[in-house]
């Protein structure tokens with residue numbers, strides 16, 4: 001792509017007001033095709049002759065801007081007329097909003113950038129001649145109806161400015177980024193669903209609150225009849241407190257407001273330059289006062305990166321079904337161009353640990369290959385020269401040391417994406433980044449063949465954390481060394497797939513294993529047992545799993561694990577003969593468990609096992625998101641063990657499959673469907689007349705294992721029976 005256009009900015013400072021760039025032009029004849037190439041330092045919304053260009057909300061998306069900035073191409077042929085007006089609003093978006101509450105220095109650099117726009121419109125006329133219209137100083141810029149727009153703090157919109165043509169100001173070109181421009185790589189963020197307000201609530205404090213019945217990420221469309229200048233003012237929240245009042249403390253410094261100044265008459269407005277994570281809205285101001293608020297005035301609009309849904313879980317337990325739904329909603333709300341920790345408070349960042357924890361479930365639920373490929377390319381771009389990978393990608397924290405189980409997203413995510421879709425390209429793209437991460441650890445450790453002396457997040461939010469700490473009590477060097485081994489093993493596997501020489505990593509792996517075994521002969525926590533067994537590091541993995549089972553029993557059949565141990569916990573139990581115990585944990589309704597939040601009305605997955613306590617208190621205001629997908633990772637166990645849909649590493653992408661369902665008599669039935677690149681896999685079991693009945697469909701050759709007995713099958717649908725036990 002050859003850029004002739006210039007980066008434009010207004011000649012005057014627009015402050016918080018997103019500028020609207022305007023170009024009027026006349027066509028020289030009939031146009032056969034018109035393509036608009038466009039990007040911005042911020043997020044843009046383009047309109048040609050009053051009609052929106054494309055459906056990408058929050059374009060150009062979020063990338064490691066210093067290295068990569070996407071541009072988009074839209075076919076705008078149908079939007080053209082003889083005389084045209086192209087208007088582009090540029091909001092702050094991820095580029096220029098404040099991001100993180102932790103260390104803003106790195107982001108400050110970007111925040112100081114102008115609200116730049118770069119666009120060129122390529123026209124091909126019916127007679128074959130061509131013309132090109134580019135951003136240059138002939139464009140003007142004016143203030144538009146959006147008065148303020150920022151990711152954490154929300155939006156202010158003045159509907160009266162839609163009609164009032166504001167004063168046109170000049171534009172000037174500046175040295176904007178060209179070397180970093182790349183064509184669109186990720187999935188577009190689109191409006192996916194609309195949800196009507198389910199309930200109007202007057203809270204004990206007398207506030208007017210609407211409940212959409214589902215926590216989402218997106219925005220609210222408002223339809224209202226008003227007098228000019230009347231106002232709609234909304235606040236957003238995930239939960240009500242135990243008294244039933246609107247609760248926003250857990251958004252921390254994120255203001256999450258939406259303020260709309262009305263025109264005269266009936267009007268509808270949808271903000272497009274920001275988004276919120278919420279289930280409830282509080283109506284602070286409304287034309288005619290709170291009594292005029294009707295649920296019909298508000299519609300929640302769900303935003304998500306466009307991905308095809310591929311996985312479905314259902315079973316006979318309504319609570320577990322609701323949990324499955326919550327996991328899907330967790331993915332919807334946190335797959336907005338970047339896999340984020342949460343969509344609401346002053347974070348919404350691409351935390352690497354969270355992504356590696358959830359990647360397996362994510363790739364079962366949705367076709368997320370393109371989504372991850374783009375994010376991993378950003379990771380590679382952000383990787384430091386010494387191989388270190390940041391805690392978040394895009395890395396707005398830069399200064400912070402890397403952490404085990406977070407940086408390991410560099411090896412785990414590409415490997416899982418490869419297994420899910422069978423496409424070697426992700427390994428080709430990421431292999432150097434994978435090796436770089438392992439090499440970083442090799443260079444950074446204090447003690448050879450382990451990773452000691454680093455600064456880590458530990459078993460984040462583990463229940464065995466000492467009072468006042470977020471870090472579980474598993475030893476951090478233990479976790480770091482275990483992941484060092486695991487990442488090295490994945491580099492070796494990826495290298496084999498790619499036909500690379502991995503002999504040095506094989507030698508390294510042998511040494512790590514040996515050193516790990518001699519340094520850590522005993523395990524102190526559930527998570528330590530889980531890692532030792534799941535990564536195959538224990539001298540005796542069965543003994544590690546036995547110890548894990550014992551520890552679970554000893555504390556009243558409950559898990560104590562955090563972000564690091566939880567994803568593998570049930571796998572270790574079922575791999576080593578404790579499937580019934582794994583089901584017990586999955587089906588447990590009391591705190592701590594996956595279903596406890598569901599008993600408390602959760603519609604997404606909580607960050608904390610006890611985000612809301614039994615007595616209705618919040619565990620804290622500081623770190624208490626109600627839409628954090630990490631613990632939703634357990635659904636990968638449901639797909640792959642309970643329903644038994646297994647990926648075979650030698651046949652990635654389900655080219656050949658193994659289906660080995662494991663029923664449990666506390667459920668009547670369970671079903672999983674996965675739409676793979678080779679067709680649909682379905683596995684269902686149901687209790688019938690003293691036994692189990694299995695219905696299994698495979699689109700490819702495979703092995704079906706029922707009650708321990710394997711059979712080789714071709715593509716087709718099959719029925720099997722087995723005794724109850």
Ligand code: BGC
Pocket residue numbers: 341342347351353354457460628
């Ligand atoms: C995020 C987490 C993240 C963690 C690591 C939190 O603030 O929300 O999900 O992984 O920090 O320190």
